[in-house]
Amino acid sequence: MYDVVVIGAGVIGTAVARELMKFDIKVMVLERENDVACGTTKANSAIVHAGYDAPYGTLKGKFNAWGNRIFGEVCETLNVPFKRIGSLVCAFSEEDLATLEALKHNGELLGISNLEIVDQLSLRAMEPNVSDDAVAALYAPTAGITEPWELAIAYMENAMDNGAELKLNFEVKTIEKKCDHYIISDGNTLVEAKYVVNAAGVYADQIYHMVCDVPEFTITPRRGQYFLLDKSAKDHVRRIIFPCPSNKGKGTLVLPTVNGNILIGPDSEDLEISQKEATETTLERLNLVKQLANHLIKDIPFSENITTFSGLRAEPSTDDFIIGFSQVDGFYNIAGMKSPGLSSAPAIGIYVADEISGVLNAARRTRFEPKRSIRIQFEHLNDLQKKALIERNPAYGRVICRCEMITEGEILDAIHRNCGGTTLNGIKRRVRPGAGRCQGGFCGPRVVEILARELGCAMESVCQEGQSSYILVGKTKSL
Ligand SMILES: Cc1cc2nc3c(=O)[nH]c(=O)nc-3n(C[C@H](O)[C@H](O)[C@H](O)COP(=O)(O)OP(=O)(O)OC[C@H]3O[C@@H](n4cnc5c(N)ncnc54)[C@H](O)[C@@H]3O)c2cc1C
Ligand SMILES: O=P(O)(O)OC[C@H](O)CO
Numbered sequence: 001m002y003d004v005v006v007i008g009a010g011v012i013g014t015a016v017a018r019e020l021m022k023f024d025i026k027v028m029v030l031e032r033e034n035d036v037a038c039g040t041t042k043a044n045s046a047i048v049h050a051g052y053d054a055p056y057g058t059l060k061g062k063f064n065a066w067g068n069r070i071f072g073e074v075c076e077t078l079n080v081p082f083k084r085i086g087s088l089v090c091a092f093s094e095e096d097l098a099t100l101e102a103l104k105h106n107g108e109l110l111g112i113s114n115l116e117i118v119d120q121l122s123l124r125a126m127e128p129n130v131s132d133d134a135v136a137a138l139y140a141p142t143a144g145i146t147e148p149w150e151l152a153i154a155y156m157e158n159a160m161d162n163g164a165e166l167k168l169n170f171e172v173k174t175i176e177k178k179c180d181h182y183i184i185s186d187g188n189t190l191v192e193a194k195y196v197v198n199a200a201g202v203y204a205d206q207i208y209h210m211v212c213d214v215p216e217f218t219i220t221p222r223r224g225q226y227f228l229l230d231k232s233a234k235d236h237v238r239r240i241i242f243p244c245p246s247n248k249g250k251g252t253l254v255l256p257t258v259n260g261n262i263l264i265g266p267d268s269e270d271l272e273i274s275q276k277e278a279t280e281t282t283l284e285r286l287n288l289v290k291q292l293a294n295h296l297i298k299d300i301p302f303s304e305n306i307t308t309f310s311g312l313r314a315e316p317s318t319d320d321f322i323i324g325f326s327q328v329d330g331f332y333n334i335a336g337m338k339s340p341g342l343s344s345a346p347a348i349g350i351y352v353a354d355e356i357s358g359v360l361n362a363a364r365r366t367r368f369e370p371k372r373s374i375r376i377q378f379e380h381l382n383d384l385q386k387k388a389l390i391e392r393n394p395a396y397g398r399v400i401c402r403c404e405m406i407t408e409g410e411i412l413d414a415i416h417r418n419c420g421g422t423t424l425n426g427i428k429r430r431v432r433p434g435a436g437r438c439q440g441g442f443c444g445p446r447v448v449e450i451l452a453r454e455l456g457c458a459m460e461s462v463c464q465e466g467q468s469s470y471i472l473v474g475k476t477k478s479l
């Protein structure tokens, strides 16, 4: 019997699992996909918001401010990229100027430091490509960018290094409440736990419905679509550039990624409650993203686009995050994790682990290893280091991805760690082969070969992403 089962291995579920491992608690994470971070965590703006946007007095405001404060330390410990590049919210009218003042005031109530309204001249000096029509901006130097899926992978890996378990391909279908525990099933296997943490993203309402006849909330998907530009567009903007927010969200933005690409989006499209899988992109909405971004930033080189994608916000009927023990004894909801859910994840992990360890009366684990072991990034080594590494391990001398300069050694490491990658996109998310300009056209087949060899399976059974997303069907000719 587990003390705690966490349903959902996005950035929220994995953060909770890792923080729970600081206590003497037996933890299992259940995830329906064949990898962690396959839900909203893999498709968002990747911003660690400064925290001035969510209203003072809300859970979003509290956890964003707290999460931003500790984000740098968490990423350093877990070896996850994070850059505090700062953000600018641009004003185009008198009404927008009033919005900037209101955001600054709200941020100050939340304890966000160094917020400043900059005039047109300063804005132009900071970001020469901002539209000539922008008259001022709210500058927040503490905003940052990260790699959301890498954070979730790192959280899960570190949780497993400390004894947590992960069951992939386990779609929770029923949850049965007994007098002092739960029985969770995917239709084949039963898992028993004293407490359940529901971190199932856009499905959190359905999971809660399994134990509660009349749930207090619903979760509706709100889609956002993006363009990702090649690194050749690097430096078109150096900070996160927002328009003023509206009741649809923080608007369509332009920002750099931690790897030097330029990200443009999202739009904000309310879908039906049943459309929890609708992550397709559409020409109509991408054209809207283009139009909105061109209003904010001049001369965006859309010809450098290398991919488009979309993510689903978990829009709760309550408008705020839902975090806490539910009406059902021993059942804990972390639902409605729309933006700023990523920014808040480190703080939510700590908060939830404290609450649950409290009711379990669990002591702190004496042998908790907080650090994740170093990941070698071959490209970032100097020549002497590269030479020494290749002598020690020749796999680092074989470049598999030319666009991103990724070696076989890095791919092997990504496969064999705890919470290692087993799919083409899983390896791409961990070490970036396939994330370059050719989008895996050259390196994809090599990665499939390595995966099959290392996992001891046929190349035909290697998947691109989800279960059954097979890439190869069989041999077309023999040698
Ligand atoms: C367009 C967009 C932009 C955003 N930008 C930002 C941003 O810049 N900054 C920021 O702070 N936040 C941002 N967010 C919000 C942020 O991405 C989310 O708050 C965060 O990723 C939510 O993580 P999660 O773990 O709750 O959900 P998810 O990542 O969706 O994880 C939930 C997991 O539960 C699993 N699951 C579901 N049902 C079951 C089941 N029955 N059995 C087992 N497993 C199940 C899913 O497969 C999934 O892996 C954005 C969101 C979107 C959509
Ligand atoms: O559009 P929002 O408000 O959901 O925010 C999403 C990201 O945080 C910013 O793109």
Ligand code: FES
Residues within 6 Å of the ligand: 400, 401, 402, 403, 404, 433, 434, 435, 436, 437, 438, 439, 440, 441, 442, 443, 444
């Ligand atoms: S060679 Fe890997 S993305 Fe191009």
